[in-house]
Amino acid sequence: MLCLENISKSYTQKEKVLKNINLCLPKNASLALVGESGSGKSTLARLILGLEKADSGNISIEGKKLKEWKKKNKGGMSVVFQDYTSSINPRFLIKDILQEALWQEKKRLNETELKELLSQVELSAKVLKSYPHELSGGQLQRICIARSLVLKPRLLILDEALSSLDVSTQAQVVALLKRLQEEYKMSYLFISHDLESASAVCDEIAVLYEGQIVEKFSTCKLKDTKHFYTKKLLDSIMPIRK
Amino acid sequence: MSFLSVKDLRIINKYTKEILVDSVNFDMKLGSVLGVIGESGSGKSLTCKAILGLLSPNLGYSGSIRIEGEEILGADEESLRKIRLKKLSAVFQDAMNAFDPICTIGSQMVESFQESMRYKEAKNLSKEWLEKVGLKESERVFQSYPHELSGGMLQRVMIALALARKTPLIIADEPTSALDVISQKEIIKLFQTFTDSEKCLIFVSHDLGVTSHLAKNLLVMKKGKVVEQGVCKEIFDAPKHEYTNYLITKRQELSKRFLECFA
Amino acid sequence: MNFWKKLLKDRIALASLGIILGVIFLGIFAPYIAPHDPLAVNLSHKFAPWGSEYPLGSDYLGRCVLSRLLYGIRTTIFFALLAMFITVSIGVVLGILAGFFHKAEGVILRFCDIMLSFPSELLMLAVVGMLGAGIVNIIIAHVVAKSAWYIRMIYSYSISYQKKPYILFSKTCGNSSFTIIRKHLLPILFADIVMLATLDAGGVILSISGLSFLGLGVQPPTPEWGMMLSEAKNVMSIAPMEMFPPGFMILIVVAAFNFLGDSLRDILDPQYYSSKAKI
Numbered sequence: 001m002l003c004l005e006n007i008s009k010s011y012t013q014k015e016k017v018l019k020n021i022n023l024c025l026p027k028n029a030s031l032a033l034v035g036e037s038g039s040g041k042s043t044l045a046r047l048i049l050g051l052e053k054a055d056s057g058n059i060s061i062e063g064k065k066l067k068e069w070k071k072k073n074k075g076g077m078s079v080v081f082q083d084y085t086s087s088i089n090p091r092f093l094i095k096d097i098l099q100e101a102l103w104q105e106k107k108r109l110n111e112t113e114l115k116e117l118l119s120q121v122e123l124s125a126k127v128l129k130s131y132p133h134e135l136s137g138g139q140l141q142r143i144c145i146a147r148s149l150v151l152k153p154r155l156l157i158l159d160e161a162l163s164s165l166d167v168s169t170q171a172q173v174v175a176l177l178k179r180l181q182e183e184y185k186m187s188y189l190f191i192s193h194d195l196e197s198a199s200a201v202c203d204e205i206a207v208l209y210e211g212q213i214v215e216k217f218s219t220c221k222l223k224d225t226k227h228f229y230t231k232k233l234l235d236s237i238m239p240i241r242k
Numbered sequence: 243m244s245f246l247s248v249k250d251l252r253i254i255n256k257y258t259k260e261i262l263v264d265s266v267n268f269d270m271k272l273g274s275v276l277g278v279i280g281e282s283g284s285g286k287s288l289t290c291k292a293i294l295g296l297l298s299p300n301l302g303y304s305g306s307i308r309i310e311g312e313e314i315l316g317a318d319e320e321s322l323r324k325i326r327l328k329k330l331s332a333v334f335q336d337a338m339n340a341f342d343p344i345c346t347i348g349s350q351m352v353e354s355f356q357e358s359m360r361y362k363e364a365k366n367l368s369k370e371w372l373e374k375v376g377l378k379e380s381e382r383v384f385q386s387y388p389h390e391l392s393g394g395m396l397q398r399v400m401i402a403l404a405l406a407r408k409t410p411l412i413i414a415d416e417p418t419s420a421l422d423v424i425s426q427k428e429i430i431k432l433f434q435t436f437t438d439s440e441k442c443l444i445f446v447s448h449d450l451g452v453t454s455h456l457a458k459n460l461l462v463m464k465k466g467k468v469v470e471q472g473v474c475k476e477i478f479d480a481p482k483h484e485y486t487n488y489l490i491t492k493r494q495e496l497s498k499r500f501l502e503c504f505a
Numbered sequence: 506m507n508f509w510k511k512l513l514k515d516r517i518a519l520a521s522l523g524i525i526l527g528v529i530f531l532g533i534f535a536p537y538i539a540p541h542d543p544l545a546v547n548l549s550h551k552f553a554p555w556g557s558e559y560p561l562g563s564d565y566l567g568r569c570v571l572s573r574l575l576y577g578i579r580t581t582i583f584f585a586l587l588a589m590f591i592t593v594s595i596g597v598v599l600g601i602l603a604g605f606f607h608k609a610e611g612v613i614l615r616f617c618d619i620m621l622s623f624p625s626e627l628l629m630l631a632v633v634g635m636l637g638a639g640i641v642n643i644i645i646a647h648v649v650a651k652s653a654w655y656i657r658m659i660y661s662y663s664i665s666y667q668k669k670p671y672i673l674f675s676k677t678c679g680n681s682s683f684t685i686i687r688k689h690l691l692p693i694l695f696a697d698i699v700m701l702a703t704l705d706a707g708g709v710i711l712s713i714s715g716l717s718f719l720g721l722g723v724q725p726p727t728p729e730w731g732m733m734l735s736e737a738k739n740v741m742s743i744a745p746m747e748m749f750p751p752g753f754m755i756l757i758v759v760a761a762f763n764f765l766g767d768s769l770r771d772i773l774d775p776q777y778y779s780s781k782a783k784i
Contacts, residue, residue: 100678
């Protein structure tokens with residue numbers, strides 16, 4: 001589905017934020033990219049989305065180069081950001097926010113389709129007439145997810161999408177994401193600093209440390225990891241202590 | 243005799259008449275760690291602000307909050323200042339915005355101590371505590387501006403400030419929520435190391451996992467009301483209220499796969 | 506609380522808005538309200554005291570001061586608003602272009618740098634000096650002198666809004682820059698533009714009046730507040746009261762715009778109200 005070859009990026013002369021990244025995400029799979037703040041995870045997301053250009057290397061989706069693929073596959077890729085309050089224009093009603101993906105094509109979703117979309121993310125049609133500031137964090141993030149599903153993307157990038165939510169809400173959104181992946185047959189790139197939520201959503205995990213992928217393994221092989229940074233991440237997790 | 247005593251605390255919005263916190267009752271003795279858990283909007287932060295005497299003027303309140311017998315609610319600014327100086331410290335969630343961006347960390351730390359000591363003493367005290375909270379290059383941190391340090395480092399500076407003042411009551415309102423997991427673990431360790439029989443700590447969080455590693459007693463809040471309170475271990479082993487059970491279940495759902503694959 | 510509710514609660518803003526709208530209303534209906542023809546010369550009645558025939562007295566040519574003041578609204582305020590409208594439009598178009606399109610950014614910003622290195626009053630005088638006196642040339646001078654400032658302000662706003670995740674999402678959807686500008690940016694900028702314009706309106710009125718005072722603007726006998734002040738200064742020793750009507754009106758209207766602009770800035774700032782009203 002998605003292939004990154006030798007991707008490098010730097011913002012200043014001194015330091016490279018990403019150094020020779022090589023990564024592949026197969027179709028219908030879920031890959032978590034885990035690393036601390038400042039490790040370059042969000043930069044990688046922006047490169048894949050085409051919002052910024054890499055200094056060197058290739059990004060290809062479904063065998064084609066990123067730019068070409070984007071032109072022919074509008075809406076084939078979508079994103080959910082961390083900060084749900086600034087991910088939505090505060091002046092729009094929810095029902096207008098959900099239409100955004102269709103603006104360019106000058107189409108609109110009708111009432112039934114909107115209700116159907118909201119039920120996919122377990123929200124009632126009541127929220128259509130609300131403004132963003134009237135909804136809770138969990139509800140807003142679900143709206144962001146619903147909005148990204150409109151054009152039926154094949155690749156969904158979740159850039160720390162759970163990090164700002166309450167832990168109990170996180171659990172609900174994780175269940176939602178797993179269900180949607182089955183239904184929409186999407187590939188997920190789940191970016192996070194937390195191995196716990198990453199392992200809850202994804203089957204493969206890649207660890208990003210100081211701009212490089214230092215380890216990649218499948219979730220069930222968590223205990224066999226070798227790199228010191230991965231071990232540090234594992235050690236930092238604090239489930240309920242009985 | 244309890245150090246902090248909160249009785250029938252009620253906070254309402256004067257204009258909308260909405261009840262934000264209702265009938266909160268708890269006591270704390272020195273040496274205890276109280277975890278306050280609940281989702282966003284449950285009133286946890288408001289309760290902390292009430293104890294610190296920092297409620298906004300549009301909020302009305304009733305009940306009593308006593309620190310060593312002295313009443314906080316409704317006290318005048320001068321008495322509050324004296325209580326805060328000797329007995330209260332706070333660590334807030336958003337360390338990145340808690341510091342003045344145009345002053346160095348050092349000058350802000352020294353400013354907090356200069357009520358009771360000279361500059362040189364204050365500087366030495368600051369550097370000593372910066373080292374104790376794990377910021378080994380204390381001189382460099384002392385001279386830095388807030389934007390030059392990461393979120394984790396700034397949070398440690400806030401904790402250093404709170405601990406260095408040696409106040410008996412420390413209120414930490416979601417101190418690790420804005421940090422990545424590695425920094426979070428280190429901050430929790432710091433709290434574990436420095437809470438002793440001379441201090442009491444109120445630790446507010448929405449994460450039960452983190453709280454369970456630190457708190458001895460627990461206060462579970464939902465929509466402004468306390469739904470369950472008691473000894474942390476007992477509550478986790480056998481929660482009495484369905485909401486507590488819900489929070490525990492959801493937290494365990496999140497850890498499930500991790501524990502399956504890791505154990 | 507939405508915008509209008511907040512505005513209604515702010516008494517100073519309400520009063521300023523009332524004054525501005527009242528003055529505009531008087532200007533529009535000047536022919537029906539003014540007691541005399543503003544241009545009617547009546548030398549036998551020059552320097553008439555304030556009374557029932559000449560409510561604010563008459564000037565050195567016997568013309569009714571109140572009538573000249575009312576007709577002067579049309580010249581001073583309406584032309585000021587016209588000048589501001591043209592300047593703001595240029596500012597918005599070029600500012601957004603510079604913010605969104607990297608290639609245009611360099612050219613537009615360098616142009617602004619050059620224009621902003623001249624003191625604006627000097628630039629206005631130079632333009633009027635080259636083109637000659639007259640109200641049209643004052644408007645052109647104002648546009649030339651002030652556009653750069655608006656372009657810069659709108660540019661900085663559009664750059665800051667561009668970093669917001671909802672704009673990034675829009676780009677990911679494949680929406681063109683024009684769609685994003687039209688649907689997201691312009692509605693948000695509108696609030697900022699209104700605030701900037703109201704804060705600046707006072708300055709525009711003062712510029713036009715100032716240039717007219719110097720004899721470079723409106724030509725006699727057209728009534729205009731700045732020119733009325735200039736004429737009053739000539740007769741200051743004989744009839745000192747002549748200065749007050751036009752001077753007072755300029756003061757009131759400019760102050761009203763300034764207070765309104767101030768209040769609008771506070772109302773439109775989400776953090777100001779959240780610190781005052783929220784938990």
